[in-house]
Amino acid sequence: MKKFLIALAAISLAACSGEVNHSEGDVSHAGHQMDEGMVISSARVLPPFPGRDTAAGYMSITNHSKTDDKLVSVTSPISGAVEIHSHMEDNGVMKMRQVDGIEIKAGETVELKPGSFHLMMFKANLPEGQEDVSVTLNYEKAPSVTMIVPVDGRGAEKAGSAHEDHGSGTKDN
């Protein structure tokens, strides 16, 4: 197990070299964050459906530290209210609800993805053409990290296949 983790770290270091400017203080690019115990990959924000104003955020978070931790809140300048949601089946119906955080045990990866944990960014201010979003993750133990997350589908509209699942059955908005 230990060997596996070391190998993973080496891969992310290799992927990082020569590509990212780390001079921007605490702002790091998604997937290239290597000085903290929490490593984010595949982060993306799905813009709201036309006529709606709720964006969704997905990513995978790996806890490379030796202590269990928890993602407790998320903030972003594009939304005054970013909530952490989970999806669960209730009598055969998939429902989502706000949770007070996501536990990420030492050595484990949690995926925020359609049909599972996800971020909901209410009243998102995401003008056409904006291609990335600043997102800050706050943990129970690890230091908060701000990263730049690409907006999915911008530039090449992808018909929101993942978004479809997310939007169904919601009563908010």
Ligand SMILES: [Cu+2]
């Ligand atoms: Cu939701």
